[in-house]
């Protein structure tokens with residue numbers, strides 16, 4: 313008699329309390345995991361491709377974790393190739409330093425970022441939109457103007473999701489779950505209020521969950537956050553390289569951080585109004601954060 317196990321491949325789409333929901337084809341299988349895997353490569357992440365052994369139609373056990381392409385730390389998810397970085401244009405206030413950190417982390421990891429400003433129904437004018445979006449469009453990022461409330465931008469997002477595994481990420485209260493519900497009304501993900509006193513969301517979504525939007529598109533909802541660290545192995549030099557609007561300018565020193573160095577082409581471009589002052593100032597702030605972090609270690 314053969315002892316070969318009958319293994320099937322699937323993707324972990326949800327994890328809670330030691331159980332993992334693995335999608336095998338269109339079937340959801342509830343799995344435990346082999347003890348030896350708990351230590352391997354940090355355990356099992358939502359998004360992992362795994363080999364499972366089935367017991368009956370609904371239950372199974374994860375036997376192998378397939379090599380993963382990447383792991384995002386915040387939110388905790390494996391193997392995504394695109395991230396919708398979603399912020400509310402208003403309510404809660406738009407935290408652009410947080411956005412710039414998310415952009416650097418994505419670029420560092422090799423995840424394609426897509427900036428989405430939601431709640432544009434709350435913007436007072438066209439000028440307010442321009443002020444928000446123009447620096448990012450000028451830097452070369454793709455920016456989507458959205459109001460889930462009014463249905464604005466939803467189909468543009470749907471089109472952008474084709475062919476990708478995309479995670480929706482950003483502050484609590486940005487409307488990530490609301491956007492997912494607009495894309496997949498059958499989902500009925502829980503949506504929360506904004507605390508007007510604190511001007512932030514109430515951390516309604518507690519777990520990362522992956523959903524099949526179309527044959528070639530998967531999307532993940534994820535818990536929002538207020539604070540974010542730059543990736544652990546991000547250096548000052550790497551940050552400088554990952555700022556797309558700096559790339560066209562060539563400084564005297566190849567390793568220029570565009571801070572206090574002489575003959576800096578980036579600073580010249582800044583003075584000429586070709587680089588956004590806000591983006592540059594936040595970049596300097598992040599360099600300072602990284603230096604302080606180095607001192608701590």
Ligand SMILES: Nc1nc2c(ncn2[C@@H]2O[C@H](COP(=O)(O)OP(=O)(O)OP(=O)(O)O)[C@@H](O)[C@H]2O)c(=O)[nH]1
Nearest residue numbers: 460461484485486487488489490504515516517536
């Ligand atoms: N005005 C306005 N409100 C919106 C819009 N989209 C979502 N909201 C509201 O914003 C609040 C937060 O929405 P959620 O979808 O729960 O936000 P979230 O990003 O999933 O928050 P977490 O799960 O806590 O990370 C809810 O009260 C939504 O009704 C929009 O386009 N305009």
Ligand SMILES: [Mg+2]
Nearest residue numbers: 488489516517
């Ligand atoms: Mg949510």
Ligand SMILES: [Zn+2]
Nearest residue numbers: 563568570576
């Ligand atoms: Zn420079």
